[in-house]
Amino acid sequence: MTNQTFNRLINNEIFTRLTWLRFIGFEFWMVGFTPFFIGYVVSAKELYSFDLFFGFLIIAILTSSTFILNHICDIELDKKNPRKEFSLLVRGTISLKTSWILFWILQLSCIILSFRFNLEFLYCILGLTVISFVYNMEPFRFKSRPGLDLLSNGLSLGLLIPLAAWSIDQPLIEFPKLFFLSTICYLLALYCPTMAIDVEFDKSFGVETFATKFGAEFTMKLSWFFTICGVFILLLSGYLEIYPWNFDLLIWTGWLLIIEIFVHYIYLPISPNPTYNMVAKGSIILATFEAVATLIFLIIFLS
Structure with a gap:
């Protein structure tokens, strides 16, 4: 029974009305939250604060913008992939133009919100933005270049995200x-x-x-x-x-x-x-x- 419920969950058969959450990568927010949380706690030496939750908001928005960019750049492949049937672009629920508008709204929002902290934090967010572009878009498209796909994910999730969190309270040199x-x-x-x-x-x-x-x-x-x-x-x-x-x-x-x-x-x-x-x-x-x-x-x- 447990396996059946799990299979229905990951195949989008339980929360069918929440497909838009999958489109913006909601289930992957935690992938960004975890290294950010670790970076913040070892830096600020506290488990929670307004700065931490504000940082979570920025990471969530950035993650969603990256996922939308991924959907846009992979639209033709996703149409042939049964595991991507949840994509609002594949379903035709939203247009390519609307997806681009949503992407830029989210992308610019996370950059603007980053000004609440310091320049070092902003540089980390800009670095994550650059990786998002070169990972997904031609002529770079690192996700299709063996080795660079691993490097992109390691640098973004394992370095720049915790580095951004660390920079809120500590200088980068002491990372x-x-x-x-x-x-x-x-x-x-x-x-x-x-x-x-x-x-x-x-x-x-x-x-x-x-x-x-x-x-x-x-x-x-x-x-x-x-x-x-x-x-x-x-x-x-x-x-x-x-x-x-x-x-x-x-x-x-x-x-x-x-x-x-x-x-x-x-x-x-x-x-x-x-x-x-x-x-x-x-x-x-x-x-x-x-x-x-x-x-x-x-x-x-x-x-």
Whole structure:
């Protein structure tokens, strides 16, 4: 029963009237919120504030604008992809012109709102905007260039978003680089399976990605490797007491990192033919475990 409910949820069969939320990437807001939250807490040393929630608003708007740009640039491919039937463009619910207007409204809004903070924060948001353009649009289209697709996601989600959050209260020069290198690893670990499930579809339409070049199985192995790297970096940071880690945090939360490797291996197994349902369910389980472990770490860190 649980699997049936989950399958109906990810196939847009439960909240059919909320398709517009999927169109603006609502379910992926948390992907941006998590590294922003971590960056803010280790910088400001508080779990919540108005600045944090205002930052969440900016990240949500930026994420939505990126998703709309993705729909616009991929419209012809999405029409052939049954998993993209929720797209309002594919359905003909809104026009291409309306989509462009919505994109620019959201894009300019997040830039204007960024002026509430400092120039360093604004530069990070502008950097994220540039990556969004070169990732989706010709003649760059990094999402179709093996290696650059991974680099774009690592730099945006793992570096610039937490860097923006950090800059609200601390100078960029003091940014804990090793700690957020692990964040890049974790986010890439979650990104790789999303490429692996599209290998056959992408190959059939001549779309080149990291996964089509190196194969779905290797991409799933790389995903697990990124998780192992992230765990190793954090354990090393705890042992060497590199900020924000210390030895007490290592004792209290290090065991969660070891379990995380096995959670990944069980729920996102290395497979030559990963299915959408398997990756969607496994990613949610792994991301939830990581979110809980991170929250425990931050609470102990603040105490």
